[in-house]
Amino acid sequence: MLFRQLMKCLKQTSFSLSDYNTKRNFFRAVQLQANIPGTFVGSLKSIVGDANVSTADAVRDQHGHDESHHEVHKPDVVVFAESLEHVCKVAKLCNDNKVPLIPFGSGTGLEGGVNALQGGVSLNMSKMNQVVKVNAEDFDCTVQPGVMRIALNAYLRDTGLWFPIDPGADASICGMCATSASGTNAVRYGTMKENVLNLQVVLPDGRVIETAGKGKRSRKTSAGYNLTNLFVGSEGTLGIITEATIKLYGIPEKTIAAVCHFDSVQEAVDTVVQIMQSGISMAKLEFLDDKAIEAFNKYSKFNMKVAHSLFLEFHGPALGLEDQFNTVKELITSNNGSGLQIATDEDERKRLWKARHEMIWACTALLPGSKPYSTDVCVPISTLPKVIVQTKKWIEEANIIGPIVGHVGDGNFHVFFPMMRGDKETYEKVQDLHFKMGFLAMEMNGTCTGEHGIGMGKRKLLEKELGPTGIEVMKEVKKCFDPNGIMNPGKVFF
Numbered sequence: 001m002l003f004r005q006l007m008k009c010l011k012q013t014s015f016s017l018s019d020y021n022t023k024r025n026f027f028r029a030v031q032l033q034a035n036i037p038g039t040f041v042g043s044l045k046s047i048v049g050d051a052n053v054s055t056a057d058a059v060r061d062q063h064g065h066d067e068s069h070h071e072v073h074k075p076d077v078v079v080f081a082e083s084l085e086h087v088c089k090v091a092k093l094c095n096d097n098k099v100p101l102i103p104f105g106s107g108t109g110l111e112g113g114v115n116a117l118q119g120g121v122s123l124n125m126s127k128m129n130q131v132v133k134v135n136a137e138d139f140d141c142t143v144q145p146g147v148m149r150i151a152l153n154a155y156l157r158d159t160g161l162w163f164p165i166d167p168g169a170d171a172s173i174c175g176m177c178a179t180s181a182s183g184t185n186a187v188r189y190g191t192m193k194e195n196v197l198n199l200q201v202v203l204p205d206g207r208v209i210e211t212a213g214k215g216k217r218s219r220k221t222s223a224g225y226n227l228t229n230l231f232v233g234s235e236g237t238l239g240i241i242t243e244a245t246i247k248l249y250g251i252p253e254k255t256i257a258a259v260c261h262f263d264s265v266q267e268a269v270d271t272v273v274q275i276m277q278s279g280i281s282m283a284k285l286e287f288l289d290d291k292a293i294e295a296f297n298k299y300s301k302f303n304m305k306v307a308h309s310l311f312l313e314f315h316g317p318a319l320g321l322e323d324q325f326n327t328v329k330e331l332i333t334s335n336n337g338s339g340l341q342i343a344t345d346e347d348e349r350k351r352l353w354k355a356r357h358e359m360i361w362a363c364t365a366l367l368p369g370s371k372p373y374s375t376d377v378c379v380p381i382s383t384l385p386k387v388i389v390q391t392k393k394w395i396e397e398a399n400i401i402g403p404i405v406g407h408v409g410d411g412n413f414h415v416f417f418p419m420m421r422g423d424k425e426t427y428e429k430v431q432d433l434h435f436k437m438g439f440l441a442m443e444m445n446g447t448c449t450g451e452h453g454i455g456m457g458k459r460k461l462l463e464k465e466l467g468p469t470g471i472e473v474m475k476e477v478k479k480c481f482d483p484n485g486i487m488n489p490g491k492v493f494f
């Protein structure tokens with residue numbers, strides 16, 4: 001496999017500077033051990049026990065992909081860690097033997113983050129699943145890497161607190177740290193970047209650090225470099241996150257959810273800009289275009305008007321919440337929005353958001369057997385109407401399936417392209433659109449990824465976004481933490 005890739009690189013006759021870097025780094029990466037010897041597997045077993053090491057095809061296969069369309073790349077072996085000591089020893093063993101090491105949270109990523117591009121060890125963190133401590137009076141808690149978002153909120157329920165960052169999928173909290181996840185509630189509560197206070201991290205050589213200092217969990221710090229936010233979004237390329245201390249919030253006293261519809265994309269997104277510019281603190285502000293609503297109705301058995309729509313939610317003390325809602329209502333009306341419907345009943349609200357979170361499956365169902373290819377641009381809010389309107393035009397011109405959904409309150413949206421593996425013609429069209437969207441977002445001073453990360457799918461776009469010096473500096477940072485390049489090789493950069 002590696003040989004075939006190498007020959008493909010060599011056969012290309014012309015290439016740009018970034019291609020040159022790709023090839024240069026490819027040569028460096030080849031020096032990592034690909035197919036690991038039996039003695040190495042034996043050493044892994046002596047660290048974590050026989051039952052926690054698997055070379056079975058089905059297990060390797062399950063760890064060689066996430067929920068995206070990206071090609072499956074199996075690791076050579078899967079290791080289940082049960083303790084910090086396991087993680088330290090496995091990391092050191094991989095580092096000493098120059099074997100790739102890929103942390104595995106729950107595999108819900110959308111950019112091929114866990115795919116083992118060069119084989120090696122997939123380190124599954126799901127058995128380290130304890131809530132270490134809840135400091136209810138300080139609104140924070142510390143969790144092990146295998147703690148899942150929904151389980152954490154169930155655990156917290158009696159305290160009246162919750163962790164609101166919600167990517168829709170039931171992901172591991174540390175996987176969410178690693179991708180800097182966000183989702184529907186970010187417009188009110190921020191992303192993982194704003195909600196992590198400290199991380200315990202195992203470095204490839206087996207050393208352990210706490211990014212904010214041992215046991216620290218203050219709301220503010222100006223003590224030295226921000227190592228915490230270096231690891232948030234690092235996608236398993238710098239070290240293994242073994243504990244996260246995160247912020248919690250009081251469960252809101254009152255919640256109002258609503259939907260409304262528009263005849264044009266422009267009017268819907270203009271409304272979003274005006275709501276955000278009016279300073280109203282929205283908890284959720286989501287856009288679904290007509291094609292997304294069609295998929296939504298069909299998959300989740302709703303009967304919503306097929307039109308460009310906004311889904312909204314307000315959180316707060318009962319006092320004042322209705323005033324905010326009324327101001328938003330006026331903005332909707334002044335932009336020709338219609339059919340405003342409120343869901344105050346909890347069951348109805350839950351049904352609405354569950355269906356919104358299942359949009360990825362609703363869109364997949366448009367082309368049975370397909371895998372999702374999703375885009376994820378994020379732009380300054382004032383430029384959002386221009387970017388969404390242009391994107392919709394491109395999708396129509398390309399004549400392909402591409403529903404649009406977005407966390408538009410943050411200027412973030414996705415086009416979902418259902419892809420059949422092996423359908424080259426659609427793949428090329430989709431890639432072209434993906435690049436066009438990424439470039440347009442950058443031109444508007446935005447980014448190619450608001451929340452899904454770079455993984456293996458957006459490496460080229462990252463080069464454009466940061467420029468050669470930016471990439472060079474990021475690679476130097478990586479080298480400082482991971483001099484042998486064992487941590488999730490081939491992700492974020494080529």
Ligand SMILES: Cc1cc2c(cc1C)N(C[C@H](O)[C@H](O)[C@H](O)COP(=O)(O)OP(=O)(O)OC[C@H]1O[C@@H](n3cnc4c(N)ncnc43)[C@H](O)[C@@H]1O)c1[nH]c(=O)[nH]c(=O)c1N2
Nearest residue numbers: 105106107108109113167171172175176178181182236241
């Ligand atoms: C239906 C649906 C809907 C959405 C999404 C997915 C799906 C399936 N996502 C994407 C996804 O939920 C998000 O990327 C999660 O943060 C991934 O968490 P996992 O635990 O699954 O990490 P997963 O196992 O997929 O790993 C992701 C990356 O993190 C690394 N990693 C995992 N655990 C680590 C650890 N302990 N230490 C170091 N590195 C680690 C991996 O190596 C990999 O590079 C999303 N996201 C979003 O932000 N907003 C959204 O709206 C959605 N929506």
Ligand SMILES: O=C(O)C(=O)Cc1ccccc1
Nearest residue numbers: 168359360374405414415416
């Ligand atoms: O639902 C979301 O917000 C996601 O991030 C996943 C996704 C991506 C692309 C289209 C539909 C859903």
Ligand SMILES: [Mn+2]
Nearest residue numbers: 183407414451
């Ligand atoms: Mn999203």
